[in-house]
Amino acid sequence: MNRYFIFAVVAAIIAAVAYGGFLFLGEWIDGRRQAIRDKGLHPVTTSDGNVEAREYRANKDETDQGSE
Secondary structure (H helix, E strand, O other): OOHHHHHHHHHHHHHHHHHHHHHHHHHHHHHHHHHHHHOOOOEEEOOOOOEEEHHHHHHHHHHHHHOO
16 A cells, blocks of 8 residues: 555545534534424524524513613
């Protein structure tokens, strides 16, 4: 085995792991969004990556504005 073959195998393994991680991340986010949909609410993703119900965000924004 020459070193180019070993490099190609290692690169393929790293690419497969990265792709798998990307898929699992997508499934995890979709699962959180689906859980909110199952409650009859509308999911939104915040700027920091959390998934919340749109109705929760509206109530939170109204509460924040009322305290000023």
